[in-house]
Amino acid sequence: NAGVTQTPKFRILKIGQSMTLQCTQDMNHNYMYWYRQDPGMGLKLIYYSVGAGITDKGEVPNGYNVSRSTTEDFPLRLELAAPSQTSVYFCASSYSSIAKKLFFGSGTQLSVL
Amino acid sequence: AQTVTQSQPEMSVQEAETVTLSCTYDTSESDYYLFWYKQPPSRQMILVIRQEAYKQQNATENRFSVNFQKAAKSFSLKISDSQLGDAAMYFCAYRSVMEYGNKLVFGAGTILRVKS
Numbered sequence: 001n002a003g004v005t006q007t008p009k010f011r012i013l014k015i016g017q018s019m020t021l022q023c024t025q026d027m028n029h030n031y032m033y034w035y036r037q038d039p040g041m042g043l044k045l046i047y048y049s050v051g052a053g054i055t056d057k058g059e060v061p062n063g064y065n066v067s068r069s070t071t072e073d074f075p076l077r078l079e080l081a082a083p084s085q086t087s088v089y090f091c092a093s094s095y096s097s098i099a100k101k102l103f104f105g106s107g108t109q110l111s112v113l
Numbered sequence: 114a115q116t117v118t119q120s121q122p123e124m125s126v127q128e129a130e131t132v133t134l135s136c137t138y139d140t141s142e143s144d145y146y147l148f149w150y151k152q153p154p155s156r157q158m159i160l161v162i163r164q165e166a167y168k169q170q171n172a173t174e175n176r177f178s179v180n181f182q183k184a185a186k187s188f189s190l191k192i193s194d195s196q197l198g199d200a201a202m203y204f205c206a207y208r209s210v211m212e213y214g215n216k217l218v219f220g221a222g223t224i225l226r227v228k229s
Contacts, residue, residue, distance in 0.1 A: 048216055
């Protein structure tokens with residue numbers, strides 16, 4: 001059982017480049033989330049989705065875009081990467097609003113130089 | 114919007130002793146969930162313990178227990194018989210039951226160091 005899978009695990013981008021962080025889950029979860037974790041800080045919500053075709057902004061959405069065309073996949077797109085986007089990115093999912101826990105991916109460490 | 118505050122950036126404990134990590138939160142809701150997550154150097158997010166706000170009884174998971182004070186909006190984590198493997202960053206988190214999306218809101222974290 002794979003759970004939540006994130007790719008890549010590490011990436012270095014140059015300023016102005018674009019990339020997509022992939023997230024897929026095989027648990028048929030409706031709720032999916034993207035968080036970023038800056039060094040020594042807590043996780044902040046970027047975007048979330050409550051089902052296929054439905055996405056909404058979180059606390060820090062600027063510079064990012066998402067889509068949710070299937071239940072399984074929730075990619076995060078960075079356009080025109082900036083040094084301020086250097087962070088660790090976590091994808092998470094849960095079955096419902098009253099689920100006992102969120103399942104987290106192993107994270108993507110992104111550096112923008 | 115809800116907020117979660119962890120006032121201890123760093124804590125240390127001697128192996129086999131007990132340590133308590135503090136967490137306070139702000140909300141106007143009456144029903145919600147509270148969590149403690151552990152993040153070791155591997156970066157993996159590991160659920161330590163969960164508390165439902167409607168339950169008066171404090172949650173316990175082996176050596177981990179919480180002191181949930183709903184009126185004071187306080188949710189501390191007690192680790193008994195500390196082990197070297199407990200060394201990690203610990204996050205307190207809040208999850209709304211009613212708010213759209215049921216997002217998890219995290220505190221800034223507490224680094225726990227365990228001394229042998």
